[in-house]
Amino acid sequence: MKRMSTKRMWREAGASYLFLSPTLFVLLLFIIGPILFAIFLAFHKVQLLGTTSFEFVGLDNFKRMADDTRAKIALWNTLKYVVIVVPCQTILALVLAATLNAGLKGQKFFRIVYFLPTLTSSAVLTLIFMWMYNQNGLINHVLKAVGLPTYNWIGDPDVALNAIMIMNIWATAPYFMVIYLAALQDIPDSLYEAAELDGANAWQKFWHITVPYLRPVTSFVVVMGLIGTFQLFDQSYIFSGGSGGPNNSTLTVVLLIYQYAFKTLGTMGYAAALAFALAILIFIVTLLQRKLSKEESLY
Structure with a gap:
């Protein structure tokens, strides 16, 4: 047997x-x-x-990275992009999800409208925003109409990366909003009813019930956001025509890897080293985020 x-x-x-x-x-x-x-x-x-x-x-x-000025610029631009975009898109996604989950009239319509940017190709979305960011584009016309200063969104080194940040926050927040919406459906109504009996207002219920209950989901959203933002390439490439300009202001690590791998002879190995270093950096940052979020304590 x-x-x-x-x-x-x-x-x-x-x-x-x-x-x-x-x-x-x-x-x-x-x-x-x-x-x-x-x-x-x-x-x-x-x-x-x-x-x-x-x-x-x-x-x-790997030793060459320490003396590579463009690598340092690309790393700084990428870190700045990550530090600003990840918190903003996470907070915006949570606020949008909580608003749509509050039972407002026409919430199904707004869910569709908010989710539309996620369905659009990244390249097409970037081209649309480049038209809007043009010196004679829609955004400058609106700013001029309300008496605010206009900007050279694409050609000004001080503004170009910020323009990409605004576009990506607007485009990626709806995707994470859908994840938060699904999680909000699992929060028991009895928790909110008990809080109302204790005299809690809307903000107190949101801060003391919704936010803690969604902590595992927030951890997932932040991790996905970190991985995605560290890998910024296509928007930066399209905005700058592949150069990372103006004045290296939109140069990211992945765009630099592409330039060394396919634009410069004999540097494929160095590009692979940069890619390997970026993977290690993403892995370390992800581990730190999970450690700081103390996700395990909720299970």
Whole structure:
């Protein structure tokens, strides 16, 4: 009986892995394989055009980052973007979700309207905002009409990155709003009823019931926001025509990786090292966020 049981167990395990094999193959070929190859490239000087060559350079690609001025600028721009966009989009998403969940008239219509930016292609959305940000575009016309100063949103180094931030906060908050809306449906009404009996107002109920109850969801939203903002590329590329300008003001780490990988000869290995360093940075920041949020204490 024991031998039959063991044979049956192996047979079931073999059948399971057989069904999993297509997924495992795709995972190895398109995810794990490229990651391992990128790590390999990070320790080599790579020449892909003409005669392909790989010269082992050890940690030289990583040491080069300390003397790379553009890498420091890109890191600073990326960190500034993350620090501003992630809190703003999280707070805006929570406020929008709480407002739509309050039972306002026409809330289904507003849910659709708010979610529309998420359905739009990132490239198309960026082109629309570039038209709006034009010196003679919609935003400057509105600012001029109300007596406020206009800006050269795309050409001014002091404003260009802020323009991308505004666009992304507006475009990404609705996606996280839907996540918050789903979570708000699970909060028991009895908690709010008990708070009303104790004399709590709307703000007190929101701050002492809604916000703590949504802490695990907020942790997820922040983590997803961190990963997405650290990887900012397409908007910066379209806004600057791939240069990261004006004056490197919209240069991000991922855009710099692209430039070194595909615009400069012989720097593919250095680009891979930058990508590897960015992945480590995202991993560390995510761990710190989860530690600070104390998510585990809620379960």
